[in-house]
Amino acid sequence: MAKRIVFIGSGACTLVSLRRIAEEAKKAGIDVEKIVITNDEYHYFPAFFPDVAFGEAEPDDVRAPVRNFTEEYGAKLYLDEVTRVDPANRVVETKSGKKFEYDYLFLCVGTRYGWEDYPGLKEASYHNYTLEGALELRKALGEFRGGDVIVLVPEFPHRCPGYPFEVLGRIVYHAKRRGVEARVKLVHVVPMDMALSHLFDLAVHWHQIHQEIGNIEYVMGKQLERVDPATKTIYFKNGETMKYNLLITAPPCRVPRFLEDSDFVFKKDPRFLETTFPTFRSRKYDDVFIPTDGAMPSVNLPFAGVPVHYAAIAAADTVLNELKGAAGPILFPDTITIVLDFAKTGVLVVFDTKEAPGGIAQTKPYIGLTHPMIKLLKYSFYAGWIKALKK
Numbered sequence: 001m002a003k004r005i006v007f008i009g010s011g012a013c014t015l016v017s018l019r020r021i022a023e024e025a026k027k028a029g030i031d032v033e034k035i036v037i038t039n040d041e042y043h044y045f046p047a048f049f050p051d052v053a054f055g056e057a058e059p060d061d062v063r064a065p066v067r068n069f070t071e072e073y074g075a076k077l078y079l080d081e082v083t084r085v086d087p088a089n090r091v092v093e094t095k096s097g098k099k100f101e102y103d104y105l106f107l108c109v110g111t112r113y114g115w116e117d118y119p120g121l122k123e124a125s126y127h128n129y130t131l132e133g134a135l136e137l138r139k140a141l142g143e144f145r146g147g148d149v150i151v152l153v154p155e156f157p158h159r160c161p162g163y164p165f166e167v168l169g170r171i172v173y174h175a176k177r178r179g180v181e182a183r184v185k186l187v188h189v190v191p192m193d194m195a196l197s198h199l200f201d202l203a204v205h206w207h208q209i210h211q212e213i214g215n216i217e218y219v220m221g222k223q224l225e226r227v228d229p230a231t232k233t234i235y236f237k238n239g240e241t242m243k244y245n246l247l248i249t250a251p252p253c254r255v256p257r258f259l260e261d262s263d264f265v266f267k268k269d270p271r272f273l274e275t276t277f278p279t280f281r282s283r284k285y286d287d288v289f290i291p292t293d294g295a296m297p298s299v300n301l302p303f304a305g306v307p308v309h310y311a312a313i314a315a316a317d318t319v320l321n322e323l324k325g326a327a328g329p330i331l332f333p334d335t336i337t338i339v340l341d342f343a344k345t346g347v348l349v350v351f352d353t354k355e356a357p358g359g360i361a362q363t364k365p366y367i368g369l370t371h372p373m374i375k376l377l378k379y380s381f382y383a384g385w386i387k388a389l390k391k
């Protein structure tokens with residue numbers, strides 16, 4: 001009988017793992033039943049949301065119907081919200097009352113934005129971490145008449161650690177094009193000495209680009225307490241305050257609600273899910289794989305889409321090997337690259353990656369290349385990803 005693989009979610013994690021399993025199982029002549037359960041009819045490319053915010057892409061450039069790829073790869077699609085996973089009985093339950101049994105489960109649920117721990121933050125700030133958020137930020141940038149723009153990072157790690165650094169120059173350029181002046185401050189929770197010791201090469205290089213652009217300042221090691229939208233004031237835990245004209249944030253990340261009390265939470269840091277490197281199998285349940293970005297911090301990988309891409313392939317290959325009865329190697333690349341748009345130029349960051357004891361990865365980031373062409377590469381990659389999913 002065909003094994004049933006259930007995928008929860010419809011982001012990069014599901015797309016890449018489903019595609020890999022569908023294509024490789026077909027080649028090997030293995031019959032697999034594939035089910036996708038997601039609470040959104042669209043597949044999004046979130047790394048493209050800043051382009052929507054800056055008016056350089058439209059909503060349909062950054063999303064495609066999930067149905068397009070589930071049909072292409074022979075999966076049944078259920079638009080529903082998962083409310084519970086019962087790993088002991090291999091069952092997924094949904095809001096509409098359905099129950100799905102599985103042989104393998106892919107938890108591709110991403111992350112949840114945890115605004116609730118910082119009073120006023122959600123009301124006061126703009127962000128481009130959802131499409132709706134990006135459209136609101138676009139409007140706010142359009143209405144900005146000059147002044148202090150704060151890019152606030154209240155917690156680390158968060159989704160796409162390079163994003164707050166990327167966006168600084170784009171804000172300055174956007175304001176210049178509109179004939180207003182933006183004094184931009186990155187207010188980051190990580191202290192400068194820690195940033196330098198972990199990211200020396202990157203931090204120094206990025207700072208240099210920002211100095212060339214001008215009007216950009218870093219304020220490091222600030223722990224957020226709350227924000228008052230009425231007076232446009234940020235309150236920090238050490239009693240300091242800071243005023244702003246426009247506040248942009250990288251939201252704090254949390255485990256999706258339905259998994260909060262589950263065995264899939266990373267005990268050392270319950271903001272994240274727990275997975276293993278390099279198979280991305282759950283540490284507790286052999287038939288569950290977690291190659292989604294909200295689990296990347298638990299194995300020391302960047303909290304970003306590029307590692308998710310390779311993780312999804314590694315998890316899919318692990319399942320395929322079991323289905324084939326083969327003990328093939330699971331490959332995660334020795335180097336992964338992330339491309340960043342710094343407005344003035346583009347930066348390609350390389351992470352040398354290897355397996356470390358305890359089922360985690362060890363990474364060493366460095367600057368691979370700085371060139372304006374990288375910006376074009378990034379844009380083409382994002383646009384091509386979504387175009388390939390359009391019918």
Ligand SMILES: Cc1cc2nc3c(=O)[nH]c(=O)nc-3n(C[C@H](O)[C@H](O)[C@H](O)COP(=O)(O)OP(=O)(O)OC[C@H]3O[C@@H](n4cnc5c(N)ncnc54)[C@H](O)[C@@H]3O)c2cc1C
Nearest residue numbers: 009010011012013039047082109110160292293304305306
């Ligand atoms: C502003 C921004 C910039 C970024 N820049 C970069 C970059 O430059 N480089 C890079 O590599 N990465 C970048 N990223 C990160 C990258 O976009 C993510 O890592 C990647 O999209 C994660 O894919 P995923 O499938 O794991 O999660 P997601 O894409 O978040 O998918 C999660 C899915 O789960 C579904 N879901 C959640 N809960 C439920 C439920 N209860 N029931 C059913 N379905 C559910 C959601 O609807 C969604 O379809 C950026 C992200 C943002 C927001």
